[in-house]
Amino acid sequence: MPRDSLTKDQIVRTAIELLDEEGLEGLNMRSLGKRLDAAATAVYWHVKNKDDLVLLAGDRVWQEIELPDPEEADWRAAATALATGLHAMLSRHPWLVQAFGSYLFYGEGKARYDDRSLAVYEKGGFGGDPADRAVAAVFTFVLGSVLEVSATASLTRRLGRNGGDAEELFQETLARAGEVAERFPRLRVRLETRQATDYAAGPDETFQFGLRALLDGLQGRITG
CATH class of the missing domain: 1.10.10.60 (Homeodomain-like)
Structure with a gap:
């Protein structure tokens, strides 16, 4: 071409x-x-x-994220939609998580998301610096929540290039981790009482739980 x-x-x-x-x-x-x-x-x-x-x-x-209208939604619902949309986007593009360590991103797509985030938190009762800090706190939480997705994708690619079997390594690692956990009482109880399917659903449930807890804490800081 x-x-x-x-x-x-x-x-x-x-x-x-x-x-x-x-x-x-x-x-x-x-x-x-x-x-x-x-x-x-x-x-x-x-x-x-x-x-x-x-x-x-x-x-x-960043432009893949659907932005809620802060005038048509409760601020908590809008904040949840923004965080969930960001989480989904970063999960689809795990290389972006890796890139945050080496690049300073800017542009209309990110600015569009950041501006709408500020509008949502300002509607919720945060003004000035508190709104900036609330937006940053939620972004940091979301970023941390997708680190495992990014690391897993990177490891899978590396093993594939070197002729390794990613699934086999994951299973071996889980087995070794289980052996270590058996030596600790609280971890041992969880291994004995939870099924593998519970752990498979764990990351998404943990994200939702953490987001609700974070927004609860932020809501408690609203004055006026």
Whole structure:
């Protein structure tokens, strides 16, 4: 594909697909050009370098989050929708969690989400600095909640490239962790009384529980 038939939108959308499949470490201009059926030089005509592309892709995925109207919803419901939407987006694109450690993201997509978040918390009774801190606290909680998803995706890719079996390693790790837990009374009780299916549902239930607790605490700080 010649450079004059490529668009920045095509490049960014394809980069997101590649990042979802291969992670940050799998994104390079050569592999991207191959997916686009274009020379790497044609990609450079539209984006400066890999770092520029990661920033563009990172900002684009923020626009996937549906934003509630703060005037039509209770602030708690709106805050929950924002946090849940962010959690789902980061889970779909676990490379973005990894990228937060190396990139400073900005752009219209993220600004759109941040501005709506402030509107929701201001409607809830937070003003000025307290609204900023409330938004930051919820974002930090959501980010922490998807670290395991990001780590698992990264490990699975690495094992796949090295010819390893990710599922086998996970099962072996769970078995070893269980052996360690048996030596501790409270962990042993949980292993004995809970089924594997309970643990499979654990991360989502933990996220919902933690979000409710965090919003309860924030609501208790509203004055006036």
